[in-house]
Amino acid sequence: QVQLVQSGAEVKKPGASVKVSCKASGYTFTTYTMHWVRQAPGQRLEWMGWINTGNGNPKYSQNFQGRVTITRDTSASTAYMELSSLRSEDTALYYCAREWGGKYFDNWGQGTLVTVSS
Amino acid sequence: EIVLTQSPGTLSLSPGERATLSCRASQSVSNNYLAWYQQKPGLAPRLLIYAASSRATGIPDRFSGSGSGTDFTLTISRLEPEDFAVYYCQQYGSSPSFTFGPGTKVDVK
Numbered sequence: 001q002v003q004l005v006q007s008g009a010e011v012k013k014p015g016a017s018v019k020v021s022c023k024a025s026g027y028t029f030t031t032y033t034m035h036w037v038r039q040a041p042g043q044r045l046e047w048m049g050w051i052n053t054g055n056g057n058p059k060y061s062q063n064f065q066g067r068v069t070i071t072r073d074t075s076a077s078t079a080y081m082e083l084s085s086l087r088s089e090d091t092a093l094y095y096c097a098r099e100w101g102g103k104y105f106d107n108w109g110q111g112t113l114v115t116v117s118s
Numbered sequence: 119e120i121v122l123t124q125s126p127g128t129l130s131l132s133p134g135e136r137a138t139l140s141c142r143a144s145q146s147v148s149n150n151y152l153a154w155y156q157q158k159p160g161l162a163p164r165l166l167i168y169a170a171s172s173r174a175t176g177i178p179d180r181f182s183g184s185g186s187g188t189d190f191t192l193t194i195s196r197l198e199p200e201d202f203a204v205y206y207c208q209q210y211g212s213s214p215s216f217t218f219g220p221g222t223k224v225d226v227k
Contacts, residue, residue: 035216045163045206047216059214095162103210104153106174108162 002026004096004109011115017084020112022096029077030054033099036070036081039111040092050099051079086116120145120211122219130227137194139222141207146187151210154183154192157221158203166205167192194224202226 007021022034036048049060051070058070069082079096093111100106121144131137141152150170155163165174167183170190180195194201207219 037216044220045208045218047218061215097162100165101168103151103216104165104168104208105155105163106165108164111162 002098002107004098004107006094006096006109006112009113009115011117012086014087014116014118016086016116017082018086018114019080019082020094020096020114022079022081022109024077024079024098029072030074034070034072034079035097035099035105036068036079036094037097037105037108038092038094040089043092048081048094053079083114086114088116090114091116119213119215120147120209120217122207122209122217124205124207124219124222126222127220128223128225130225131197132227133197133199135197137192137197137201137224139192139194139205139224141185141190141192141219143188143190143209147190147209148211150186150190152183152185152190153208153210154181155206155208156201156203157206163206197224 003025005023010018012018030053033050035050039045048064049070051058053072067084072079095111096109097105098107123142125140152170154167157163166177166181171183182193184191204221204223206221
């Protein structure tokens with residue numbers, strides 16, 4: 001069965017960077033685009049960007065352009081999301097999500113809590 | 119960017135009752151590329167409905183979606199105990215963009 005397993009919770013200081021991983025199993029990693037979505041406390045889900053796991057090309061939401069970098073390692077079937085210049089408003093649960101049908105998300109990781117605090 | 123609003127914010131119902139959740143878009147959703155997700159506490163969202171009215175794999179037929187353009191509805195015909203959760207709508211648009219609504223919480227009356 002499809003599984004997306006994310007790395008553990010992180011605590012970071014303002015201005016630092018964080019890198020979250022998402023290891024996929026149960027399907028051919030390079031045949032599905034992987035997205036990153038975050039959920040801040042009390043806020044709606046927010047799309048951050050995707051990576052074409054086949055050719056490695058990323059696409060970012062304008063809201064995060066310049067601060068987010070999404071990469072992948074096909075040999076490890078793992079996608080990564082790095083967010084830089086962290087601020088307190090970046091405290092959130094970060095999810096990886098597999099794209100389905102070009103427009104939806106059919107499988108999600110368990111979420112990684114990133115806390116930004118001085 | 120298309121903004122989605124959902125109503126009501128909270129819906130208090132009893133098991134066996136019918137739930138009707140609304141999702142409204144600030145502009146017409148391209149080709150009705152609208153989905154509904156269910157999220158329970160501590161868990162990731164689960165895809166229920168895609169393309170406004172198609173059920174995802176394994177989703178019970180008590181869940182149905184309808185609507186087009188700017189107005190969409192998720193209906194749960196008879197609430198089961200496991201259906202009490204938060205429900206989000208999500209649209210896909212050009213650029214590309216993926217946006218979500220703020221959610222409707224369905225809780226036990």
